[in-house]
Amino acid sequence: MSSATALRSTLAALPRDTRDTLFLLGVVAWIVAPLVGHLPGWTTAFALALLLWRGRLAWKARPLPSRWVLGALLVLAIGATLATHRTIVGRDAGVTLIVLLLALKTLELHGRRDAMVVFFLGFFTMLSNFFFSQSLPTAAAMLVALLGLLTALVNAHMPVGRPPLAQSLRTAGTMALLGAPIMAALFVLFPRVAPLWGVPGDQPSGRSGLSGEMRVGSIAELALDDSVAMRVRFLGPDGKPPPQSQLYFRGPVLSQFDGREWLASSASNARWQQPTPAQLSVEGTPLRYEVTLEPHQRPWLLVLDAAREPPVLPEGMRAFMSADLQWAANRPVTSVLRYQAESHPQFQHGPRQRTPLLASYTALPQGLNPRTLALAAEMRADPRLAQGGTQALIDAALARLRTGGYAYTLEPGVYGEHTADEFWFDRKEGFCEHIASAFAVLMRAMDVPARIVTGYQGGERNSVDGYWTVRQSDAHAWTEVWIADQGWVRVDPTGAVAPGRVGQFQRLRAPQGAFANAMGTVISPGLAQQLRAVWEAMNNGWNQWVLNYTQGRQLDLLRSLGFESPSWQDLLRLLAGLVGLTATAGAAWTLWERHRMDPWVRLLGQARERLARSGLPLPPHLPPRAMAERVQAQFGTDAGAVSAWLLRLEQLRYAPAGAPAQALGVLRREFRALRWPPGRAPKDP
Structure with missing residues (x-):
């Protein structure tokens, strides 16, 4: 006998209470x-220990811990939460705290009431997953969790006998499918007035991405992260x-x-302003595009150089530009954010003539990098470079x-x-930040104002949905130098060391592990690339149509339905009308079914x-x-009245044609008056 078969046999032989408890613990x-x-x-370890302990008690059919033990564990959980x-x-x-309470409550499963508390705590904990991630994998995992909880809930309402879990799963799946249209209608029409998955007062947790500072070597760490930073769709x-x-x-x-x-200038951070700085001038036709930015827990808005007008943000958010052309x-940004922007590839920024404010862009710490300072002095002393001005120094x-x-x-x-x-x-x-720094x-040592700009460079087009995907591994650092009569000019020194990094999208990749190398021998690179494109297109669709389904898109839907000036009140009216229509249709269907079926x-x-709920499922072909x-046979003399009633029901079926019409009533x-085996009267037929 195989190990899988032996395991199935062991599980099938378990008492129902043990089976149901283990299933619930698994959910x-x-x-x-x-x-x-x-x-x-410590929370993960504590919760895991409690679940394993409860599983062992169920497997060994041991008694549950006393209330004193549970009280001590509760005090410990609350105290540890406060301390952390x-x-x-x-x-x-x-x-x-909710995770700990859920794990603790499993140690108190004495009856159906306790099970109901566990179910509701489980539903709440399931929703709390979306506080941290609203990604498609998280939603899929929680859908499985929802079916698991519904299965356990249905199973708990069949207290007698040993109904198979597959039967409860089918019932739970049917319930979910029947409720899906209602959930879809609520999603589409229920007014959105604020972000759903946000809790005021919490400090945003860290996330891989750009920082407001650049320590030499930090961006190289981002190159090892292949996760998506943003997606871009070019318009026009x-x-x-x-x-x-x-x-x-x-x-x-x-x-x-x-x-x-390298740190941001405190003066620059303090001068966020909505009007465009007077030192920006643009030329040519702007480039229009839409960005879907992944949450990075900071206010920065990534745009192409240079955006004169503020990005178009969802209602309730505003964009500001700093004096150095950074938008925030x-x-x-704590959730997926979509915005549209316009950028001018041809622009000039900064003062055209040298001003005292530029002195801070030539400052260097004392006593550091003496050989670089000597190299700068040597280059400035070269008559050919001195004659060519700043551009000659840059070129050298x-x-x-x-x-x-x-x-x-x-x-x-x-x-x-x-x-x-x-x-x-x-x-x-070095990596890009070593080169740029x-x-x-060197530029500052030659008295040329210079600064570092961090962001992302490049991207790759997804062949499935046409969006450009920019990853954390595309994080980049480049320099801007000030040139008289031109202002600030982008100079990317990494392109001089590795032209493919900028021009041909050749990225350095981290060494692959043994698993990745093994998979590379099974799946061809082309197939892997296509599968990745399909998966990312699915994720992008989830972001665009679910996470970014804002009130603006709701109102656009109403406009497409003929509303001239839609509002959230119109959404509520339409939703109420749809719910009323659905209820009316359901009632009509029920009445039709009643008249269509033989009473x-x-x-x-x-x-x-009712017998199935009592623990006696019967096939539909059996006669009374x-x-x-x-x-x-199942309940003995306790169900004598039920047996007699079934016989009278059969007798009525084959009674003479002249039988009184009120007999069925x-x-x-x-x-309704029968006392069924579990001791509870059924609902009115």
Whole structure:
């Protein structure tokens, strides 16, 4: 006998209470599993220990712990939650506590009432998963959890006998399918007035992505993250994007340098303003596009250089521009955000003549990078470079990068105190932030204002839905230098070291593990690429049509239905009308079914359903006499009245044609008055 067959046999031989308890514990574990990455480590260990303990008690048929033990565990759970979060209110503390309460409640499963509490706690915990992620995999996992909880709930309402879980699952699936149209109608028409999955007062948790600072070596870590940062759809008649080498999505601009770390200027951060800075001038036709930005817990809005007008954000959000052309929202991006923007590839920004404000962009920490300072002095002393001005100095530095044996790598090693010196003279290798930082230090040492811009560069087009996907691995750092009569000009020194990084979308990839290498021998790269494109297109569709189904899109739907000036009141009226129409149709269907079906057959079916709830499922082909025999065999003399009633029902079926018409009504009243084996009267037929 195989191990799988032996396991099925063992499970089939378990008492019903043990089977049902183990099934419910499995559903609870499935609900809690996606939360593990968001819970404190001790919470996961504590909840797992409680579930395993409860499973062992059920398997061994041991008694449940006393109330004193449960009370002590409850006090411990609350105390540990307070010690970790300093509160029991808010998203993180609340989810921690609800998981612990759910696990503790499984140790108190004495009866159906306790089971109902576990079910409702399970539904609430299931919803709490969406506080942290609204992704398609999370939704699919919670759909499975919903079916599991509904199955356990249906099973709990069949207290007698041993109904198979498959039967309860079929009933739960039918309930879910019948409720799906109602859920869809509520989703489409219920007014949206605020983000659903948000809890005020919680501090946003960290997420992989750009930071408001750049420590030399930090962006190389992002290159190992292949998750999606944003998706872009170019608008217009042809939807044609600019060349891939021009896809620079602007993020935080960093101008203060302490030797190892670049920080944003405090003055720049303090001057967020809605009007466009006067030092920006644009030319040509703007490029229109739509961005679907993944949550990064910060207010930055990624746009192509340079956006003159603010991005079009959902209602309740506003966009502001800083003096260095960085756009940000009035609150952190904590959920998938979709916005439209216009950018001008041809632009000029910054003062055309040197001003005192530019002095901060040439500042360098004292006593660091002496060899880079010496190199800068040597280059400035060169008569040919001095004659060519700032552009000649830039070209000379780029030429040094192209011809000096410099390499572009993810693993340049740990840089020391003199980061620019190590890059220019010792290691001669680095990732984009090493190259950009060393280049900016050299420019500043030559008295050329320079700063670092972080963001994303490039992207790849999904062949399934046509969206451009920008990943965390596309995170990039480049420099901007100030040139007289031109203002701030983008210079990407990484392109001089590795032209393919910018022009041909050649990214460095992290070494693959054994599993990835093994899969590469089974699935061809082309097939893997296509499967990935399909999956990401599905995720993008989920983001566009579910997570970004805003009130604006609801009102657009009403306009398409003929409403001239739709409002949320119109949504409510339409929803109420649809619910009323559905209820009326359901009532009409019920009345039609009652008149269409033989009243005697309907009463027999109700008796069969009541026996099934009592723990005696019977096939639909059995006549009343055979049903009476089964009832007598199952329940003995306790069900004598039920058996007699079934015999009278059969007698009425074969009575002479002149039998009184009210006889069926008498049997129906007797049916309501019968004392069924579980001791509860049935619902009125």
